[in-house]
Every structure is written in structure tokens, then in C-alpha cells.
Amino acid sequence: MARIPGTSGNDNLSGDQNGAPENDTIEGFAGNDTLRGLGGADSVLGGDGGDYLEGNDGNDTLRGGLGNDQIRGGEGADSLFGDEGNDYLIGNAGNDVISGGAGIDLVLGNEGDDNIDGGAGVDDIYGGIGNDTIAGGADNDLILGDAGNDSLSGGDGNDKISGGGDSDLIYGNAGSDTLSGDAGNDEIFGGAGDDSINGGSGNDRTGGQEGNDYIDVGEGDDIGFANSQTGFLYTNNGGEGDDTMYGRGGSDVLSGDDGADQIYGGDGDDSVLAGGQGYYGEYGLIGGAGTDTVVGEGGNDLVIGGTEADSVDGGTGNDFIVGGSYNPNGSAKNTHVADSATDTLTGGDGFDTFLAETGDIITDFNNATGGDANNGDIAAGTGQGDNDFVDLSGYYNQANLEEINAQRVAAGQSPYGNPLQWMRADQADGTLNDLTALGQDFTFTIRNGGSAVQGSELTWDNTNVICFAADTRIAIASGRDCAAVDLSVGDMVVTQDCGCQPVRWVGKRHLDARTLADNPHLAPIRIRAGALGAGLPVADLMVSPQHRMLVRSKIAQRMFGAMEVLVAAKQLCQVEGIDVATDMTEVTYVHLLFDDHQIITANGAASESLHTGRQAMRSVGDAALDEILTLFPELRDGAERPTARLCASGRMGRKLAVRHVQNRKPLLQ
Known part of the structure; x- marks a missing residue:
């Protein structure tokens, strides 16, 4: 090991003076020196002046000292210190430790996993190949990680x-930083200051943190966070990927662009834009707290305004639009937290679904976006389609109808015949607000093209408010009754012969006024309360003409040899209180199918479930028939399944009804 001292002049010194690699200590002292370590683990000290230091082979320590120095590490894991002055430091190969020190430094890590600190001054730092750790230090630094999985920190400064x-x-840390992830799956955080962040390609996680930040999450499936103040959060223009963005606090601007994006505005007055493809899923586009503007643009979007008075626009596509707070995964059923603020909801083109909240306004409720609003189409999973949709059945239903009718009768007014008729009457002045008379906080405005939607344009198809048949009460296992329209596959229903049985299939068929006018034989049969005898049904019952009711009497015993028989409803119209409901302008029929034909209880009266006979199968439609045959493939062979009771023919059913009338006997004894 040799100590090689210089002088106060401009020295040119090299190690290994004995011809073999040694661990030398080379000191330049004052002057503009050229110092080379050559082989071995050398310690090279430049001292004062503008020095050139070179470590070459070995794990060298090179220190520039005062002055503007150029320092090259060479091979090995070197330690380079620029100290004071505007220095040029190059690590070359090996895992180097480089410190720029004070001054305006240019640092190149080159190959290896380098640890670089720019120190004070405006530094340019390039990590090169390898997994580098780089800190810019104070002032305004330029840092490029280059190849490898790098950890980059700006420190103070812009x-x-x-x-x-x-x-x-x-990490940008303090200052207004410009941060870019470029290629790869990056994590980028702005820190304090007004930062500009671009995730680049790859699946990135970006966060603005403090300050008013601009964030472009870039291409890929990204997650972006704004900050607690004001942020601008965008995906790359034309960039693809399914992005997740959070505005947090402040007034944020968030834009999704292409891809299935999930965007949450957070607190503050935010502008949320979905972009091209949109998203329909767990969270979607959420304004959060504050007065937000949320726009879905293209795609099938889940658009949520959040709390306070928001403007929500679904844009093109089939959108689900909510003015208040909404969590699809909050419980077994969707969790919806309503607010009292007045939200403005715009669906745009497409088949849009709105969630009703008090005070909200729908601006463009298209009752037939692609077809007839009353066509009764069965959309997958909903039972309604080809139109905008808002579910008002939670407000306009049988329970509330009974209360509102009680008030009307007390005031000398005629009662409404069904929930749909009531809702249409309430819409006559352009605002749905009758429920306020029941002490319920609900007002709702439905418009299209600047004008209120006509009451006649509100149907079961677009509001889920039923007429009669869908609201028939079916006895279920819990001991209570359930509306037929609310039953689902797997629900346990009370049967007369087999105890509680699970529903295997539920079908709905909606008939509008035009369909009923063209097909009068499909008009429902109304069985008024008590018309069957023994006080049954307990409330008016609406069934399809071919739907069979149970008749229990001695007359049936004499005619058929069985006390109980099933008779189609239309064959019972000779009986007082049973007739064709010619006043009905539309109706929704609900079909319930079990493993076997069953006798169930509808509005207290015994009635049949759907029987998979030829006539019944013709009535459900092609799509429903395909579903049933998938569940029960043995029906494809055309074999008739047994019925729960003997079924009277049309002629014999009419004859049975006539004999009951002639003998003044009820159909249920």
C-alpha cells in the first residue's frame, strides 16, 4: 500500500508505481491535478482545484474536494464524492455510491445498482443500467432512472x-415537480407542491399528495390519487387501460379516456369525466362530497354524483346514474345513501338507468330509446329494456297506494285502481310529490327535452311500477306474503300439497295498451275480493285468462268425482265478481315454476303455479321457453307433466260455473 502525495501545482499521478496493483492513497492537494488509481482499492483525493480523478479497477474512493472536478469510478463498487464545485461524476461499472455535494453537478451512474445523492445545487443525474437509488437533494434537479427498477427522489426544489x-x-417531495414513470409498472408520488405527473405506459400507481397537481395516469391499468387540495387527474389522451382514480380533497378534474375506468372525485367540487369506453362495475365514476360535475361520455358507465347538489351526465352508452352515494357491494342488496340535495341527472344516448332520490331532476328521460316504451321486452337480468329506466316501485306500490286512497276517500275523491294509475296522475303537474302527503320526503322531476314527461309515458317497462298481476301477494315460507314480482329463484313458497318448495324459474310478460287492443283474448281476469267465497281472495286478484283457480265444492265432486278441480279463470266469468278487466290498459303477468305443478296461495286464494303443458309453454314466449327447457330438458320430448289437480276442460269449466250460480253456491266450500 503506497501513499502518493502531490504538490501545490498541477500534478499527474498514478498508482501501482511498483508495477503491481496496490491499494494506493493518492493526494493531489492544490492545483488542477490528474490522478489515476489504476488497480486495487484506491483512495484518490483531489484537493483544491479543478481535478480529474479516475479509479479504474477495484473498489475505489474518489473525492474531488474544492473546484470543478471530473471523477470516474471505473470497474468495481466505487464511492465518488464531488464535494464543492460543479462536478462531473461517472460511476461506470459496479454498484457505486455517488454524492455530488455542493454545486451544479452532472452524475452518471452507468452500470450497476448505484446509490446517488445529488446534494445541494441544480444537478443532472442519470442512473443508467441497474436498480438505482437516486436523491436529487436541494434545488431544481433533473433525474433519469433509465433501465432497471429505480427508486428516485427529487428532494427540495422543482x-x-x-x-x-x-x-x-x-417521489417528487417538496417543490413543483414534473414526474414521469415512462415504461414499466411505476409508483409515483408528487409530495408537496404543484406537481405534474405522467404514469407513462404500464400499470402505474400515482398520487399527487399535497398541492394542486396535474396527473396523467397514462396507458395501462392504473391507480391514481389526487390530493387534499385541488388536482387535475387524467389518463393519457388515446391511452388504453382500465384505470382507477381518486380525487380525495379539493376541487379536482378527473378524466378517464379509453378503458373501463373507475373514478372517485372525493371531497371538493370535482369534474369527473369517463372518456371513451366507460365503466359499469363496482365503483365507476363517483363525484363524492362537494358540488360535482360527473360525465360518463362513451361506454356503459356507473355514474355517481355523491353528496351535495351534483350535475351527472351519463353520456353515450347504457349508463347507471345515481345522484347521491351508492355502494353496490354494501350488503346482500345494493347500499344506497340518499341525500337531500338537488342533483341534475342526464342519461344521454343509450338505455340508461337512474336511481331515484328526493329533489333530483332527470333532464332527458327517453321512454323509448330504441323501441316502443311499452313493448314489454325482457332485458337480461332486469325484465325491462329498450328504454331509460328509473325504479319508482319503492315509492309507488300497494302499501303506499292504500294510504293515499284512504286520504282520497276521506276527501270524497275516487280511489286509484293501482300504483301505476296513481303515479301517472301524480306526474300530471310535472313533479312526483304525492308522497309528501304521507309524511315521506320524496319529490322527483322527470323531463325530456326541457318538458315534463307525460304521465302516460311512465310504464312498468321504464319505472317498475306495476298494475295488478305483478303485485299479487304470494304466501312464502317466512309466514308472510311477498309480491309475485319480487320473488326470485330459490325463494321458498308455501304449497298446499308439498310444504315449502323452492322457485325454479320466474318469468314476466308485460302487455301494453296496443298489445291488449290487438289481442283482447289476453286481457286479464279480475277476481274481486270475496268472489270465490269464504272471503277469498282477500284482495282483488288479477290473473291471465288461462290461469287456473282452485274450485272446491260438492258440485265439483258430483261432476268430476273430485272435491277439488282447477278451472281457467276465463271460464268462471259467469260468477258475480269475476269478469274481464276491460279497463286495464296494460298488465304484467308473472309466471312461477317449481319442480312439479303446485297449488299456491295468491291473495289468500288457492291457485296453480305454471304448468309445463303445451298451451302454457306457448304463452311464455320463445326466450322464456328456452330458459325452461334448459332447466327441465326432459320437456323437449313433449311429455306432459302431471297436474296438481284434475283440470276441467273449457266447456266443463263453464258448466261448473253455471251450476254454482244456479245453485247459489260459492266456488270454495
Whole structure:
């Protein structure tokens, strides 16, 4: 090991003076020196002046001292210190430790996993190949991670940082920084200051943190966070990927662009834009707290305004639009937290679904976006389609109808015949608000093209408010009754012969006024309360003409040899209180199918479930028939399944009804 001292002049010194690699200590002292370590683990000290230091082979320590120095590490894991002055430091190969020190430094890590600190001054730092850890230090630094999984930190000052290739971790820290992840799956956080962040390609996680930040999450499936103040959060223009963005506090601007994006505005007055493809799923586009503007643009979007008075626009596509707070995964059923603010909801083109809240306004409720509003189409999973949709059945239903009718009768007014008739009458002045008379806080405005939607344009198809048949009460296992329209596959229903049985299939068929006018034989049969005898049904019952009711009497015993028989409803119209409901302008029929034909209880009266006979199968439609045959493939052979009771023919059913009338006997004894 040799100590090689210089002088106060301009020295040119090299190690290994004995011809073999040694661990030398080379000191330049004052002057502009050229010092080379050559082989071995050398310690090279430049001292004062503008020095050139070179470590070459071995794990060297090179220190520039005062002055503007150029320092090259060479091969090995070197330690380079620029100290004071505007220095040029190059690590070359090996895992180097480099410190720029004070001054305006240019630092190149080159190959290896380098640890670089720019120190004070405006530094340019390039990590090169390898997994580098770089800190810019104070002042405005330029940092490029280059190849490798780098950890980059700007420190104080307005820094410009690029990750380069691979997956990088980038912190802007204090100052207004410009941060770019470039390629790879990067994590980028702005820190304090007004930062500009671009995730680049790859699946990135970006966060603005403090300050008013601009964030472009870039291409890929990204997650972006704004900050607690004001942020601008965008995906790359034309960039693809399914992005998740959070505005947090402040007044944020969030834009999704292409891809199935999930965007949450958070607190503050936010503008949320979905972009091209849109998203329909767990969270979607959420304004959060504050007075927000949320726009779905293209795609099938889930658009949520959040709390306070929001403007919500679904844009093109089939959108689900909510003015208040909404969590699809909050419980077994969707969790919806209503607010009292007046939200403005715009669906745009497409088949849009709105969630009703008090005070809200729908601006463009298209009752037939692609077809007839009353066509009765059965959309997958909903039972309604080809139109905008808002579910008002939670407000306009049989329970509330009974209360409102009680008030009307007390005031000398005629009662409404069904929930749909009531809702249409309430819409006559352009605002749905009758429920306020029941002490319920609900007002709702439905418009299209600047004018209120006519009451006649509100149907079961677009509001889920039923007429009669769908609201028939079916006895279920819990001991209570359930509306037929609310039953689902798997629900346990009370049967007369087999105890509680699970529903295997539920079908709905809606008939509008035009369909009923063209097909009068499909008009429902109304069985008024008590018309069957023994006080049954307990409330008016609406059934399809071919739907069979149970008749229990001695007359049936004499005619058929059985006390109980099933008779189609239309064959019973000779009986007082049973007739064709010619006043009905539309109706929804609900079909319930079990493993076997069953006798169930509807509005207290015994009635049949759907029987898979030829006539019944013709009545359900092709799509429903395909579903049934999938559940029960043995029916494809055309074999008739047994019925729960003997079924009277049309002629014999009419004859049975006539004999009951002639003998003044009820159908149920």
C-alpha cells in the first residue's frame, strides 16, 4: 500500500508505481491535478482545484474536494464524492455510491445498482443500467432512472424526474415537480407542491399528495390519487387501460379516456369525466362530497354524483346514474345513501338507468330509446329494456297506494285502481310529490327535452311500477306474503300439497295498451275480493285468462268425482265478481315454476303455479321457453307433466260455473 502525495501545482499521478496493483492513497492537494488509481482499492483525493480523478479497477474512493472536478469510478463498487464545485461524476461499472455535494453537478451512474445523492445545487443525474437509488437533494434537479427498477427522489426544489424502463418508485417531495414513470409498472408520488405527473405506459400507481397537481395516469391499468387540495387527474389522451382514480380533497378534474375506468372525485367540487369506453362495475365514476360535475361520455358507465347538489351526465352508452352515494357491494342488496340535495341527472344516448332520490331532476328521460316504451321486452337480468329506466316501485306500490286512497276517500275523491294509475296522475303537474302527503320526503322531476314527461309515458317497462298481476301477494315460507314480482329463484313458497318448495324459474310478460287492443283474448281476469267465497281472495286478484283457480265444492265432486278441480279463470266469468278487466290498459303477468305443478296461495286464494303443458309453454314466449327447457330438458320430448289437480276442460269449466250460480253456491266450500 503506497501513499502518493502531490504538490501545490498541477500534478499527474498514478498508482501501482511498483508495477503491481496496490491499494494506493493518492493526494493531489492544490492545483488542477490528474490522478489515476489504476488497480486495487484506491483512495484518490483531489484537493483544491479543478481535478480529474479516475479509479479504474477495484473498489475505489474518489473525492474531488474544492473546484470543478471530473471523477470516474471505473470497474468495481466505487464511492465518488464531488464535494464543492460543479462536478462531473461517472460511476461506470459496479454498484457505486455517488454524492455530488455542493454545486451544479452532472452524475452518471452507468452500470450497476448505484446509490446517488445529488446534494445541494441544480444537478443532472442519470442512473443508467441497474436498480438505482437516486436523491436529487436541494434545488431544481433533473433525474433519469433509465433501465432497471429505480427508486428516485427529487428532494427540495422543482425537480424533473423520469423513471425510464422497468418498474420505478418516484417521489417528487417538496417543490413543483414534473414526474414521469415512462415504461414499466411505476409508483409515483408528487409530495408537496404543484406537481405534474405522467404514469407513462404500464400499470402505474400515482398520487399527487399535497398541492394542486396535474396527473396523467397514462396507458395501462392504473391507480391514481389526487390530493387534499385541488388536482387535475387524467389518463393519457388515446391511452388504453382500465384505470382507477381518486380525487380525495379539493376541487379536482378527473378524466378517464379509453378503458373501463373507475373514478372517485372525493371531497371538493370535482369534474369527473369517463372518456371513451366507460365503466359499469363496482365503483365507476363517483363525484363524492362537494358540488360535482360527473360525465360518463362513451361506454356503459356507473355514474355517481355523491353528496351535495351534483350535475351527472351519463353520456353515450347504457349508463347507471345515481345522484347521491351508492355502494353496490354494501350488503346482500345494493347500499344506497340518499341525500337531500338537488342533483341534475342526464342519461344521454343509450338505455340508461337512474336511481331515484328526493329533489333530483332527470333532464332527458327517453321512454323509448330504441323501441316502443311499452313493448314489454325482457332485458337480461332486469325484465325491462329498450328504454331509460328509473325504479319508482319503492315509492309507488300497494302499501303506499292504500294510504293515499284512504286520504282520497276521506276527501270524497275516487280511489286509484293501482300504483301505476296513481303515479301517472301524480306526474300530471310535472313533479312526483304525492308522497309528501304521507309524511315521506320524496319529490322527483322527470323531463325530456326541457318538458315534463307525460304521465302516460311512465310504464312498468321504464319505472317498475306495476298494475295488478305483478303485485299479487304470494304466501312464502317466512309466514308472510311477498309480491309475485319480487320473488326470485330459490325463494321458498308455501304449497298446499308439498310444504315449502323452492322457485325454479320466474318469468314476466308485460302487455301494453296496443298489445291488449290487438289481442283482447289476453286481457286479464279480475277476481274481486270475496268472489270465490269464504272471503277469498282477500284482495282483488288479477290473473291471465288461462290461469287456473282452485274450485272446491260438492258440485265439483258430483261432476268430476273430485272435491277439488282447477278451472281457467276465463271460464268462471259467469260468477258475480269475476269478469274481464276491460279497463286495464296494460298488465304484467308473472309466471312461477317449481319442480312439479303446485297449488299456491295468491291473495289468500288457492291457485296453480305454471304448468309445463303445451298451451302454457306457448304463452311464455320463445326466450322464456328456452330458459325452461334448459332447466327441465326432459320437456323437449313433449311429455306432459302431471297436474296438481284434475283440470276441467273449457266447456266443463263453464258448466261448473253455471251450476254454482244456479245453485247459489260459492266456488270454495
